[in-house]
Amino acid sequence: MITFMESSSSELYLPLISNEHLCLPLAINVVSKYWNIDLPISEAKENEKKYTNLNGSILIEGIELAERYGLASLILNSSLGELKKIIDMGIPPIVILPGLYQTTQHASIISGYDDIEKTVMHYIPKPDQVGIIPEKQFDKLWHEDNRIMILIAPTDIIYNIKPQNNNMEKSNRLYFLSERSNAQNNVEDAVALLEKSISLNEKNVTALSALGSMLNKRNSDDCIMYYKKCIDINNKYYLAYRGLGNYYLKNKQFKTAEHNYTKAIEINPERFGPIYKNRGIARLNQNKKEDARSDFNNYLKYTRNPKDSSDVMNLLKKI
Numbered sequence: 303m304i305t306f307m308e309s310s311s312s313e314l315y316l317p318l319i320s321n322e323h324l325c326l327p328l329a330i331n332v333v334s335k336y337w338n339i340d341l342p343i344s345e346a347k348e349n350e351k352k353y354t355n356l357n358g359s360i361l362i363e364g365i366e367l368a369e370r371y372g373l374a375s376l377i378l379n380s381s382l383g384e385l386k387k388i389i390d391m392g393i394p395p396i397v398i399l400p401g402l403y404q405t406t407q408h409a410s411i412i413s414g415y416d417d418i419e420k421t422v423m424h425y426i427p428k429p430d431q432v433g434i435i436p437e438k439q440f441d442k443l444w445h446e447d448n449r450i451m452i453l454i455a456p457t458d459i460i461y462n463i464k465p466q467n468n469n470m471e472k473s474n475r476l477y478f479l480s481e482r483s484n485a486q487n488n489v490e491d492a493v494a495l496l497e498k499s500i501s502l503n504e505k506n507v508t509a510l511s512a513l514g515s516m517l518n519k520r521n522s523d524d525c526i527m528y529y530k531k532c533i534d535i536n537n538k539y540y541l542a543y544r545g546l547g548n549y550y551l552k553n554k555q556f557k558t559a560e561h562n563y564t565k566a567i568e569i570n571p572e573r574f575g576p577i578y579k580n581r582g583i584a585r586l587n588q589n590k591k592e593d594a595r596s597d598f599n600n601y602l603k604y605t606r607n608p609k610d611s612s613d614v615m616n617l618l619k620k621i
């Protein structure tokens with residue numbers, strides 16, 4: 303990595319953009335415009351035709367679009383200290399953080415930090431607004447999703463950033479490629495990309511968890527091994543506990559399902575509202591009625607406008 307004098311605070315001023323597209327995520331559009339590159343919305347919309355009934359965005363589509371128009375990228379596993387150094391270099395890093403309500407993850411741009419106040423600044427696409435979060439809380443949330451950092455910048459700047467392990471960077475890129483294949487229902491291709499990702503970095507918990515989830519959908523017991531590998535590497539990896547909970551709930555092992563859902567909720571109680579409904583079902587099947595009632599109420603609290611809210615409220619009346 304480049305060495306330079308560190309400062310106590312730094313803030314980058316990013317363009318205000320609010321449009322989100324499936325194949326041009328807001329974070330990538332903002333960072334590209336920061337480098338004076340206007341990515342074509344028409345091309346992003348054309349790429350969207352490859353997907354049907356999909357919510358959210360496909361990060362690799364935006365990354366590749368930026369690369370086609372003169373920028374370069376790195377997908378790293380990082381640390382709070384390295385993140386600050388990147389900001390000091392004038393590069394706005396994109397990080398993957400836990401989501402809220404029904405969203406499991408989201409991409410956020412970090413626009414600055416303040417070492418005196420011990421805070422990290424998130425980009426908000428509104429005039430004169432910045433999201434401020436204590437750095438300990440930020441790092442806890444970031445750790446929950448394996449501290450992934452995406453850098454998009456001109457080629458000469460990216461060239462001067464030397465990843466500590468090229469295989470880790472390649473492994474992360476393969477994970478995002480697999481995410482696209484899965485979104486296009488190319489399941490076998492997605493599995494092959496994840497297996498290659500893990501072969502390059504056997505500690506890539508993001509890829510391990512994703513492969514576990516794909517095997518879980520196939521009702522394969524092999525998913526347990528991959529989820530447990532994630533937890534051995536990062537015992538705060540929420541998605542692995544949630545995945546185990548889903549597996550055991552499907553297989554009517556309600557006590558074990560409840561245990562794993564509880565582990566996930568202990569890590570982050572506000573991350574994903576539907577997990578409470580699942581734990582409520584596991585508890586109800588063990589005749590833990592009061593605990594189940596609490597979970598169904600939390601499901602309604604932490605899930606934005608759930609389609610089954612009336613069904614859940616009717617169930618609450620019967621418990």
